Amino acid sequence: MKKVGKRKIISVSIISITVLILIGVYLYAKFKLKLGNGNSKLEMVYYSSQILSSIFVIAGVVIAVWQYFITAKSQLNQINIDRIQKAIDLSEYYKDNILHKSTPIRFVYEQSGIMELVKNVNKDNMVQFEEAEACRLLDKDKFDELKAKTKTKYFSNVVLAADYIWS
Known part of the structure; x- marks a missing residue:
């Protein structure tokens, strides 16, 4: 039950950070355009999309590493469970035979x-x-x-x- 709660918190945190970064990029682009430093709107959209895609790539890498650790932990738990089950089976065999x-x-x-x-x-x-x-x-x-x-x-x-x- 705790793991599900942690997963929800992490997912909401990632989504919140992404939304905040998007808002920040938008406000930064709008502020830059108002200053009129010579950048066209198309160029600002281009830079904003590059920043946004980089953020999503980084988020994807973080999620992939997170999934790797969860899977590795699950596999280690399964190996321990199998080892315990083999010990139980062996003890039953000794008891019976x-x-x-x-x-x-x-x-x-x-x-x-x-x-x-x-x-x-x-x-x-x-x-x-x-x-x-x-x-x-x-x-x-x-x-x-x-x-x-x-x-x-x-x-x-x-x-x-x-x-x-x-x-």
Whole structure:
């Protein structure tokens, strides 16, 4: 509501300034003509129209810059809104798909010994939670040990036990 009020005030101010300048140009031209300094009426109209067109060009530039700033501010607000919406969507995804599975996953990792391998990984670098990322974040020996542990019969039994416990 305030922005609409500011816009009206600015628009009325620009129109008022333009009208005052027009009146000033008219009075100046009339005063100059009465003094009779050798300028013809056509020449005074020409000068007046040049001044008036310059004023309108300047007003157009001011309005264009003003619109640019309004649009830029709007775009920044939209980017912030999109960022917040993505964070909300991601939190809903974690709530629905990951958080309720964290206890069984921790159980499997602790029982199979995988937790010892991944506890030193920088969690800030984890994004995709996939094999290629694990290969990038772990050194080769730990990654090979991780792959070997996930292929053992003991690991399968731990996963089955977690499934039995948490259904």
